[in-house]
Amino acid sequence: MTLRDGPPSSAPTDVELVRAHVEGDPDAFAELVRRHRDRLWAVALRTVGDREEAADAVQDALLNAHRNAARFRGDAAVTTWLHRIVVNACLDRMRRRQAHPTVPLPDGNRDDDRPTGPEPVAPAPDQDTVLVVRDALAALPADQRAAIVLVDVQGYGVAEAAEILGVAEGTIKSRCARGRARMAMTLGYLRGNRNDGGTVSSRSEAAGSLPNGSERREPR
Amino acid sequence: MTGAEFEGVDFDLLADFVGGALDGTPDGQRVATLVAEDPSWRAAFEALGPAMAAVGGALEAFEPEPMPADLADRLDTLLRTAETPVEPVPVVPTNVVDLESRRRARRWAAPLSVAAAVLAFAGFGATWWVSNQSMDNSESTAAAGSTTAEQAGALPAFAVTSSGTDYTAATLPDAPMSETLSTGLALPDESAPAAAVPKTPGLSRLEDPSALAACVDAITVANSGGTLAVESADFARFDGTPAVVFRFSAANGVWAWAVGPDCGLPGAGADTLQNLPVR
Numbered sequence: 001m002t003l004r005d006g007p008p009s010s011a012p013t014d015v016e017l018v019r020a021h022v023e024g025d026p027d028a029f030a031e032l033v034r035r036h037r038d039r040l041w042a043v044a045l046r047t048v049g050d051r052e053e054a055a056d057a058v059q060d061a062l063l064n065a066h067r068n069a070a071r072f073r074g075d076a077a078v079t080t081w082l083h084r085i086v087v088n089a090c091l092d093r094m095r096r097r098q099a100h101p102t103v104p105l106p107d108g109n110r111d112d113d114r115p116t117g118p119e120p121v122a123p124a125p126d127q128d129t130v131l132v133v134r135d136a137l138a139a140l141p142a143d144q145r146a147a148i149v150l151v152d153v154q155g156y157g158v159a160e161a162a163e164i165l166g167v168a169e170g171t172i173k174s175r176c177a178r179g180r181a182r183m184a185m186t187l188g189y190l191r192g193n194r195n196d197g198g199t200v201s202s203r204s205e206a207a208g209s210l211p212n213g214s215e216r217r218e219p220r
Numbered sequence: 221m222t223g224a225e226f227e228g229v230d231f232d233l234l235a236d237f238v239g240g241a242l243d244g245t246p247d248g249q250r251v252a253t254l255v256a257e258d259p260s261w262r263a264a265f266e267a268l269g270p271a272m273a274a275v276g277g278a279l280e281a282f283e284p285e286p287m288p289a290d291l292a293d294r295l296d297t298l299l300r301t302a303e304t305p306v307e308p309v310p311v312v313p314t315n316v317v318d319l320e321s322r323r324r325a326r327r328w329a330a331p332l333s334v335a336a337a338v339l340a341f342a343g344f345g346a347t348w349w350v351s352n353q354s355m356d357n358s359e360s361t362a363a364a365g366s367t368t369a370e371q372a373g374a375l376p377a378f379a380v381t382s383s384g385t386d387y388t389a390a391t392l393p394d395a396p397m398s399e400t401l402s403t404g405l406a407l408p409d410e411s412a413p414a415a416a417v418p419k420t421p422g423l424s425r426l427e428d429p430s431a432l433a434a435c436v437d438a439i440t441v442a443n444s445g446g447t448l449a450v451e452s453a454d455f456a457r458f459d460g461t462p463a464v465v466f467r468f469s470a471a472n473g474v475w476a477w478a479v480g481p482d483c484g485l486p487g488a489g490a491d492t493l494q495n496l497p498v499r
Contacts (some may be wrong), residue, residue: 008414009406026300027300029298029299030295030300033295033296033299034292034296036291037287037295038284038285038286038287039293041272041285041286041287041288042284043286046282048344051288054289055291056266058287058291058295059291059294059295062299063294063298063299064301064444064445064471064472065444066299066302067302067471068444068445068446068471069446071446075441076441081444083462084441084442084444088442088443088444092497095496095497096497129278129281130281130282130283133275133278133279133281137279143272148279152275152276152279152280153279154281155280155284162489163263163489165442165489165492166438166439166441166442166489166490166492167488167489167490167491167492168482168485168488168489168491169427170241171491172241173236173239173241174235174236174239174241176239177235177238177239177240178232178235178236178239178271180235180239180272180275180276181232181234181235181238181268181271181272183275184268184271184272184274184275187272187275189270189274189275189312190267190268190271190429
C-alpha cells in the first residue's frame with residue numbers, strides 16, 4: 001500500500017484540492033476526504049479500538065483540518081498531513097480516556113443496541129484469531145499501537161509513519177518491534193512462554209494483561 | 221516488558237534488535253555478540269524472531285473496513301457546510317517540493333519564525349539571553365508569504381530555563397510558565413561568557429537557538445494545531461531521559477510537550493517523549 005494512491009490523471013491532485021478549498025471551493029475538501037476516508041477511518045478505528053471514539057476522533061480531526069487548511073504549506077504529502085491530524089486526535093482521546101477510564105464492551109461498541117455502521121463486508125477466515133489479535137493490539141501502549149497500526153496493519157512505510165507520528169524512523173522501528181514482541185508474548189507465540197506452560201499455545205488462547213515494567217528508552 | 225520468560229535477557233532490547241531498530245548502533249553490535257555467545261540470548265532470539273513474524277502476519281490479515289456509511293454521510297455534510305478556513309491566505313505552494321529539501325529548509329525558516337525571538341535562558345541561578353538569529357530563507361519566505369511576518373510578530377519571545385527537573389506524565393502539565401517575560405527583565409549583556417550557560421547533558425545541540433527554533437517547528441508540525449504561542453522551554457529530563465519541556469498554546473489548546481535531543485533534526489520530527497494537554 002502507498003499513502004499516495006493518486007486520483008485519476010484527469011482529476012485534481014490532493015494539493016490542488018486543498019488549494020481550491022482555501023480559495024473558497026465548497027466541495028473541494030469533501031472530495032479530498034472522500035478519497036482518503038476509508039484509510040483514515042481504518043487507522044482511527046485500529047488505534048482507538050472503539051467505533052464511537054474513532055468516529056468522534058475522525059470527525060474532530062477532519063473539521064480541524066478543514067478550518068486550518070490554509071496553514072498547510074506542502075512540506076508533507078496531503079495524506080500524511082491528514083493522517084497526522086487524525087492520529088493525534090486519536091492519541092489525545094486515548095490519553096483523556098486513560099485519565100477518565102471507561103470499560104468498553106467486548107466488541108468495542110459502547111451500546112449494542114445502537115447501530116454503528118456496517119461490519120466488515122466479509123468475515124475473516126478465522127474470526128477467533130482476528131478477535132484475539134485485535135485484543136492483544138488494543139492492550140498495547142498507545143505509542144506502540146499507533147506505530148503498529150500504521151506499519152503492520154495499514155502497510156505504511158516506516159518513513160511515512162515517522163512523518164505522521166512526528167518521531168524518528170528508529171523510534172517507529174522500536175515501537176513496532178516492542179509492540180510485536182509484547183503481542184507475541186500475549187498471544188502465546190513464544191516457545192518457552194510460561195503463559196502456556198512451555199509450549200506454543202493456540203492463537204485463540206489470549207493471555208490476560210500484558211506484562212508491566214519500566215520501559216527502556218526507545219532508540220532513535 | 222519484563223522479559224521474565226527468558227531470564228537474563230533484556231526483552232525490549234532483543235525486540236529492537238530483531239526489528240532492526242538497532243542496526244548500525246553499538247547496542248546492535250552488543251546484542252549480536254550476546255546472541256552469538258550467550259545461550260539464554262540465543263534461545264530468546266530463536267524464539268522471538270519467528271514469533272514476531274507470526275504477529276506481523278496476523279496483523280496483516282486484518283480485513284480492511286470502510287468508513288461506516290452514516291459517518292461518511294455526516295462528514296460529507298459537515299465539510300460542505302462548515303465555515304471557510306479561518307486563515308484564507310493561499311499559502312499552498314503551486315508545486316509540491318521535495319520533502320527532504322523542505323525539511324532541511326524548515327531548519328532555517330521555522331514557520332514560527334523566531335527571527336524576532338529573544339530567548340531567555342535562566343537556570344541554576346544564571347540567566348542567559350540568546351540574541352535573535354536571522355532565519356531568512358528565500359524558499360520558505362516565498363512559500364509562507366505574509367503569514368511568516370504575522371507569525372514572527374506573534375512570537376516575540378519565550379523563556380528558556382534549565383531546571384533539571386525530572387518530569388513524569390503526572391508532573392508534565394506543571395511545566396513552568398514564562399514568568400520572567402511578564403516581569404519585564406532587562407536584556408543582559410550578550411557578550412556574557414558562554415561558560416555561564418548551564419549545560420544539560422545530552423541536550424547541548426538544542427542550546428543553539430537555531431536548533432531550538434527547528435525543534436519548535438517540528439512540534440508545530442506534530443501538534444497540527446497551527447501556530448504555537450510558546451510560553452517556556454525547560455531543559456530538563458522526562459522519566460530520566462534528557463528532555464526539553466515546552467509549554468505552549470495553540471488552536472487545539474494549551475500543551476506541555478516533552479521532546480528528546482533529536483527534536484528538529486531532519487527525519488526525526490519532534491522526537492516527542494510525551495505530550496499532554498494542560499487543564
